[in-house]
Amino acid sequence: MDFILQPWPWYAAGPLIALTLFLYFFFGKNFGVSGNFETMCTIVGAGKFSDYFKKDWKERDYALTFVVGLVIGGLIAANFLIPDQTIDLNPKTVNDLADLGFTDAGKSYLPKELYGENVIFSLKGFLILIGSGFLIGFGTRYAGGCTSGHAITGLSSLQLPSLLATIGFFAGGLFMTWVLLPLIFG
């Protein structure tokens, strides 16, 4: 049982992600997660404002069920499967983060500088979180998929749009990490 409680290495995670993709397709559906945002907008009545959301969300209810599973999976992992939330970081990463003002880097899954309760209830912290969400939501629908739909499903089925989207993911991510994060936190 001990290996379950240890952090899982990449060579376990990669194949298990591929197994998830396999089962998703084997069950007769196309693997991807970000389409659920659209479904949720449709459910709360966004169709009144734009035809874009006038869809029959029941055709995608299996994907919502998958999302409910994700939440339950996170709950189970947080409460039973991760006794030690330490992340074994490269000392260079810890140093770089200290320069940004992140103390205790790697001592838990999430930095308190972004996810801590006093941060969420500050204006800056709240805007950072809601803004990051906005970029994720807007970007993923514009690009037509997220890491699951493009970087895993699309790349492995050799689709050019997915290669371009994945290049975009990294371009945006690198710009944020190297240029904007120091401006936001430095």
Next chain:
Amino acid sequence: MKNIKFLFLGVFFGIVLSKAEIISWYRIYEMFKFQSFHMYGVIGSAVIISFLIMQLFKNEKIKDVNGNKIVPNEKSKGYVRTLLGGSIFGLGWALSGACVAPLFILFGFDFLPALVIIIGALLGVFVFGLVSKKLPN
């Protein structure tokens, strides 16, 4: 009840991404800093194995539960939407440390901040829906 298998699959995926620390902000940060192999190993091995799986689907060595040929949806084409949309997504990914599946997993992991990000994401999708016809493809 026909969807219950997707519920279990979601739980499984949620546990995998939690246990392999893929939902950790730090793992995304170090990936974009090129200071660890972890995320590259995860994504690289997932894509390579998925590519082999796609070959089995294509050759119809494996069909779905209903006996149909498995064909992944064709992604919408367009240089602007993929590169620009992808870049916008990447900004949010690196800032929050979560892409879409991890976001929902974090909702179970650490409810409140994830909820704020998800609300932001829904706003982003809503605004996209309003302006999508006017955006370059």
